[in-house]
Amino acid sequence: MVLYTSPQGVAIRRAQADPIRGAIERITADLKELKEFLPIEISPRRRERLQQFLNSELKSLHNLPFELYDQEAKVDYLLVKNYLERELRGLELGAKQDERLASLLPFATTLVTLCEARILVLPIDPKDTAQKLFESQATIASVIEQVKANADDVIVPKNSAFRAANHIISLKGHLKEWFGFYTGYDPTFDWWVAQPYAVIDQSLQDLAAAIKEILVEIKPGDDDAIVGQSIGREGLLFELKAEMIPYTPEEIISIGEKEFAWCITELKKASRSMGYNDDWKKALGEVKNDFVEPGQQTQLVRDLVHEAVSFVEDHDLVTVPDIAKDSWQMFMMSPERQKVNPFFLGGDCIIVSYPTDAMDHEAKMMSLRGNNIHFSRATVFHEMIPGHHLQMYMNARHKPYRCIFDTPFWIEGWSLYWEFLLWNDERWIKTPKNRIGMLWWRLHRCARIIFSVNFHLGRMSPKECIDLLVEDVGHERATAEGEVRRSLNGDYSPLYQAGYMLGALQIFALRKEMVNGRRMPEKDFHDRFLKGNRMPIEMVRTLMQDQPLSPEFEPSWRFYPL
Template identity: 85%
Template sequence: MVLYTSPRGVAIRRAQAESIRDRIERLTADLKELKAFLPIEFSPGRKQRLREFLTSELNSLHDLPFELYEQDAKVDYLLVKNYLERELRGLELEAQQDEKSTPLLPFATTLVDLCEARALVIPMHPKETAQKLFESQAAMVSVIEKVKAKSDDVAVSKTAAFRAANHISSLRVHLKEWFRFYTGYDPTFDWWVAHPYGVIDQSLQDLAAIIKEILVEIKPGNDDAIVGQPIGRQGLLLELRAEMIPYTPEEIISIGERQFVWCINEMKKASRSMGYKDDWKKALEEVKNDFVEPGQQTRLVRDLVYEAVSFVEDHDLVTVPDIAKDSWQMFMMSPERQKVNPFFLGGDCIIVSYPTDAMDHEAKMMSLRGNNIHFSRATVFHEMIPGHHLQMYMNARHKPYRRVFDTPFWIEGWSLYWEFLLWNDERWIKTPQNRIGMLWWRLHRCARIIFSVNFHLGRMSPKECIDLLVEDVGHERATAEGEVRRSLNGDYSPLYQAGYMLGALQIFALRGEMVDAQGMPEKEFHDRFLKGNRMPIEMVRALMQDQPLSPKFESSWRFYPL
């Protein structure tokens, strides 16, 4: 006798066989495996394979018995659903951006196919391969000539040209790996392929350089040039949806501008206390010139870490495990890296940005002023404990599978949130100079919203972003250039810089609902936040408030009144 099992029953059994946590861990590993197997990011084959995988995983979620899950599992379901949808939207956006670069890449498909055939262990025929390389070389020479002549055939935007140049450089690396796989093992391969490969390797290098020089207008040797790749309003709306932020890009800018005005007003109050009336920029100059002597910054940072740990423990604000408190390390940042990260960084360790003897006098003074005592005092809280170091410690030990749901609103928002708390907490002793230092960072985060979102909307150029930081925030020009380079060079998500202030505002609003309104102990609030691991803040809110959830959940929390 065959027992009938309803589709619902099958779904329940499937859910029992693989928990949502198991599914997330498997999906994460599968996705990592696929991306490693097909590493050429602009490959159509890679995009298609990822699209099929993500779509299949997303469709399979629809069969699961959502209403039978406990709240934590419901949140995990929504997190993985949001993650899959975001990855799919990202693929489509990348495809649209790559399409704009195709006039500069008529040879790319052939070379990508060669690399991927190697990964798939498809037999390689040296004579045919040599012919493909020869034809690709001819196509490349044609592109080089058109670029030099500024032909209409290669008339693309600077952004598309910069993207094409990066793809060419990446393709050159992958093709080199392909060549090394075969050379020396197959005598006929070297006989046929070695020479055309050498020619095409050089042409790839030349083409990338020519595109940057002529179409992107980056002079040779100017590796510090800032270009960036704006994603447009539609791209920003998709990113906001993925971050569960129910605001438009224009509203996000408005939040940044309102917070900016608040900071300026508070700057003037501190400036008056220092005897500079409303001229807060003069007060800022005094603060920036209050730095320790060369060689003493490491001692200052160490003492500030101890001060921060003592404060949160003495006032029972958050749990600080002994290993997290005792095992942090300090390293120095190279002059080259300081071009991108002009201030010190934190997390697993703290990386101190400070002048070296190899820098010229101007660079030394900018670094000293940019890492003064009062800026550093706020930064240590942000970077170490209770900020990123404690975050990462807890992330590794509580629901670590959620780290795949990485978001700057949770990561950076948490650290800036503590700067909010310290500003309000009279137990944290603050001189007017300390207040200027704290306010400068807050003003800086407001400016990050304004310039990064406007850049992606196409309203501000990189130079205008730098000028905003120098003229309206009081940055040293070198640190402003580093900040903009870091923000726009593509290593960070488009909303990363906005995530600091917006995430902090979200967490502060949630604290108001839980601690101030409902009486949750402050330490419990902070511990629960950290132990929940990474996710959009609205999902943290849903967990803490045990809110009703459905598979069709849409973000609606207006955490900041406009």
């Protein structure tokens, strides 16, 4: 096929590429609309409708003139194709997981049908509805009895039982919305339905509680329990492919272990410089006890933000727009939230973890040690500029339609990559305590690979994950529990915690090819990375190196030698 090179031909190619961005923006909006319209995750109707939509969009991609696109449009094509395939696979995996829960949710179909009939505004027969609720209530009562008896008919793995309990609580919420739609507006509805609804509402609460206490082994009131939902090796392989990481789960663990060993070697060097010989944990103890007094953490963080901004600007490492530099805000982390996020969070603002007067003495001291001066110095750089705050500023202004391709390898990898750079840059002043603080965070990210992937392979329990962080990394137990709770509670993707170190290693490897290889100045490399917006790092590489692409592209970049 002949490609035009005239101005007219360039215009034709640009016009042909426009539908890719338009398709991404439309798919983003349509998926949001469908998921909000059919919000019940265990609904077969929802799954079938989403599958229909995703398959239709994938089919439409095959009709687009890929070979006529410029490199940016080809990457967009591959990104949206990968995204649609990942969404489809996620639905399939979710369906398989829910099949294992059937014995705990025999009443779900009836209740989901009632809720979706209300969404579709179908006619309702209050008497018939009351009968369905009555029959469902009898089924729920039977399941509760079986759970309490630990009957073989309802026994499922702990993580599956936890998933079932969450589905039940979610369904309870949808049923509440359903009831609120009719009550008071239809007197016949209230006459028939109010009493059986009240009974079934309580029964759903009782069933979820029984499952958690007996099958999941979470004691009543123990809101801090950590269960997690492992996805198995098959799930990990799919996630790795979707993130365009051509390594097996076992190879990923090996990378984590190799980097872990490097960190220990460097920690011993820093420990010797502090007079502790190879006992780096004693050196770490001194570093942890170097914290500011209560009430002073906010001033420390502010000064560290200014230090970071001045460094990257003075050495012309990355473009920092004035609004990004001047408009950041600071907030404090609540004690409850610190149970999940024991350290800082960043992005549009920085949220500071520090003890409050309501904490007991032990909790206060663990929080002080976990947020000491030297840990905080690396954290602020990671969270604000040139880390997440600058990322999000650029995301909102350069190719924002690509935010749908969110990945921890790009998001978290970028911030940790800067920790790598600062470690290597002698212009960034580092005392021995600073080095211990930087190395501790790096060791922590290696441990995240090891425990999170092993958990999803079924090789480590949540308790073993916590013990690894306490015994081998030097965490305070409270911060270790918070880290594991955050990693395994289902709010993050299975590879999120591995994405920090692996993403940083990818970006660092790409930097060697582009900057050290004298193919691009350092500042241009950083600016182009940010302006490309979110995507797997291998796609960033294909853009920067203008590599040949095809619609059948498969990830192959072995960025880390094993």
